[in-house]
Amino acid sequence: RQESLPFEKKGLPSTSNVNPDFMWNYVMCQDFLHNENMYEFILPVVQGFVEIRSELLLYGRSGFDLIVLTRRSRMRVGT
Known part of the structure; x- marks a missing residue:
């Protein structure tokens, strides 16, 4: 829903x-x-x-980055 909005909508700030x-x-x-x-x-x-x-893989020299992003709703603070 918010992801589909442009960063600035109709010239208004974000x-x-x-x-x-x-x-x-x-x-x-x-x-x-x-x-x-x-x-x-x-x-x-x-x-x-x-x-x-x-993180590095156990059997190899390659690795990966694990990125976790969360946000908490003000309407459901206990969950």
């Missing part, structure tokens, strides 16, 4: 494309989100986890 389910400061910023002149002053806060590990 703040205008924020998914409110993952923006932890959405309630505090919601009045500003309705005013296009305020987009440059809004910084969406997203909670998540990033880990990058380089």
